[in-house]
Every structure is written in structure tokens, then in C-alpha cells.
Amino acid sequence: MKRETTSRILRTLPREKAFYFFTTIGNYTGESASSLKEFVEKINEVNVKSLEFHFYRGDFKKWVAEVLQDKELAEELRKLQETSLSGNLLRNQLYAVVSKRYKELHTNVVH
Amino acid sequence: MKIRNNAFALDATDLRILEALQDDARQTYTAIGKRLGVAHSTVYDRIKRMERHGIIKKYTAIIDAEKAGAKNITAIMTIFTNPKESEKVAEKLCEAPQVLEVYTSLSEELLIMAKVVAENQESLHAFIANSVAPLPGVLRIRTSIVTKKFKETQFSTVNNPKKLTFIKEKNNKMGENKL
Numbered sequence: 536m537k538r539e540t541t542s543r544i545l546r547t548l549p550r551e552k553a554f555y556f557f558t559t560i561g562n563y564t565g566e567s568a569s570s571l572k573e574f575v576e577k578i579n580e581v582n583v584k585s586l587e588f589h590f591y592r593g594d595f596k597k598w599v600a601e602v603l604q605d606k607e608l609a610e611e612l613r614k615l616q617e618t619s620l621s622g623n624l625l626r627n628q629l630y631a632v633v634s635k636r637y638k639e640l641h642t643n644v645v646h
Numbered sequence: 647m648k649i650r651n652n653a654f655a656l657d658a659t660d661l662r663i664l665e666a667l668q669d670d671a672r673q674t675y676t677a678i679g680k681r682l683g684v685a686h687s688t689v690y691d692r693i694k695r696m697e698r699h700g701i702i703k704k705y706t707a708i709i710d711a712e713k714a715g716a717k718n719i720t721a722i723m724t725i726f727t728n729p730k731e732s733e734k735v736a737e738k739l740c741e742a743p744q745v746l747e748v749y750t751s752l753s754e755e756l757l758i759m760a761k762v763v764a765e766n767q768e769s770l771h772a773f774i775a776n777s778v779a780p781l782p783g784v785l786r787i788r789t790s791i792v793t794k795k796f797k798e799t800q801f802s803t804v805n806n807p808k809k810l811t812f813i814k815e816k817n818n819k820m821g822e823n824k825l
Contacts, residue, residue: 550782555775560767561721561770563775563787565785
């Protein structure tokens with residue numbers, strides 16, 4: 536992967552492009568992620584209801600594909616969506632997939 | 647009619663004219679005069695003065711959105727804000743056409759309450775996620791979707807507490823006269 540593509544995916548986004556975590560329609564938790572790094576951290580912090588809400592609506596996949604422009608991670612999230620996980624199992628799997636991708640990209644930039 | 651601090655001290659005739667207009671703003675000066683037992687010229691003068699001083703803001707139509715074919719949903723947003731930013735948040739909300747009313751409240755935390763309409767739940771969520779949550783100073787948001795409307799009315803001279811006081815005072819005076 537080109538270095539500039541990696542940098543684009545890892546960039547810090549402006550407020551209006553960040554991901555805002557909700558638990559249900561219109562109920563914002565106060566947590567947001569402005570980068571892939573922050574997104575990884577928030578997966579472990581936010582209410583699991585928020586993860587379930589966004590995950591099955593396809594919000595994470597959409598944000599990753601359209602805002603971060605990481606098609607590979609979006610595809611991984613799509614596959615995960617087929618497993619119908621919930622609760623902490625979902626949190627753990629989501630964390631595993633997203634943090635693995637973050638480490639790959641981060642290593643690519645550093646070396 | 648007295649003017650105090652750029653505002654009228656409305657008398658009983660003014661209030662009754664306002665009440666008549668709120669009942670039906672299309673009725674003639676003559677009809678209102680007849681109803682109140684005053685000359686139509688008095689009604690005309692009072693109305694024009696109240697228009698000039700902004701007491702009567704405008705004449706409008708109340709539309710039954712459902713009968714007009716609009717299938718909107720209404721929601722009440724409670725926005726918890728950083729006190730330093732709350733004014734700006736409220737002003738930003740006022741700019742959005744889908745936000746109908748905006749209020750601030752000082753309870754345990756500084757809150758902004760806003761009434762919002764949207765085409766459906768998805769567009770309501772998109773508006774809040776894309777336009778409200780990102781505003782600087784927004785700490786969290788609670789949204790309740792309205793399921794049934796029991797009452798909706800405009801400010802009326804009938805429910806104006808000042809007027810109730812006025813009537814009370816007037817009645818007391820009348821009572822005193824009788825004694």
C-alpha cells in the first residue's frame with residue numbers, strides 16, 4: 536500500500552467528519568473518534584449498546600469506507616457483520632479486527 | 647394606552663381585541679367592535695398601534711400538517727452543553743430549518759431543549775449525528791420522539807398569567823366598590 540494512502544487513512548479528521556457514538560436514534564453518548572487510532576480506543580470504552588447500535592446499522596463500515604477511505608477494513612467489518620455477535624463478544628471481535636488493521640497501517644508509516 | 651420601557655401596558659380592551667383576533671384574525675373591525683361593544687374605529691386604532699409596536703407580530707395560517715400530506719415525526723432534543731458554548735450551540739440550532747423551537751434551561755446542568763421535525767427516524771438521526779453532535783460544546787444528547795400530541799397552542803391572552811392577575815385585581819376593585 537502506498538505510504539500516502541496509509542497516511543490518509545490514519546489522518547486526524549475535522550470535527551464534522553468524526554464518528555459520534557449513539558446508543559439509539561438521537562441519543563448521543565458524548566464519545567467520538569476523530570481518527571482510526573481514537574476509534575480503536577473508543578471500541579474498548581463506549582457502552583456496548585452503542586457498538587451494537589452502530590454495528591448492525593452498518594455505520595462503522597460506512598464511516599471506514601467513506602470517511603477514512605479504507606476499503607480493506609470496511610470489507611473486514613462487513614464479514615464480521617455476518618456473524619451476528621453481540622455484547623462483549625462483539626466488542627472483543629471488533630477490537631481485534633480494527634486494532635490489527637491499525638497496527639498494520641501504523642507499521643507501514645513508521646518503516 | 648401607556649407605553650412603558652418600549653412596551654404597552656395593555657388595558658382590558660386591548661386584551662379583548664387580541665383575544666378576538668386569536669380566535670379569528672380574519673374578522674372585520676366592525677365585527678370585533680360589535681363583539682366587544684366598542685366602535686370599529688377604536689378597534690382599528692388599537693390594532694394598528696399594537697402592530698406598530700410589535701405586540702401583534704403577524705397574521706398567519708395554522709396548518710394541519712397531517713391533512714396537508716406531510717408525514718413528519720417530531721422529537722424533543724435535550725442537549726447537555728458546556729456552559730461557555732451553550733449560547734453558540736443554541737444560535738446554531740436556530741439556523742437549522744428543521745428546528746422549530748429552541749430553549750435554554752438552568753437545572754443541575756445547562757441544557758438546551760429543542761423541538762425538531764424530520765421526515766423519518768433515519769433523517770432525524772442523520773441531522774443530530776451530522777449537525778448537532780459535532781457542534782463545539784455539545785456534551786451529550788437525549789432525544790425523545792413524540793408519539794402522541796395532546797395539546798399544541800400559541801401564546802394566548804387567555805393563558806397569559808399577567809391578564810389573569812389583571813382580572814383578579816379588577817374583580818377585587820369591583821368588590822371593594824360594592825362594599
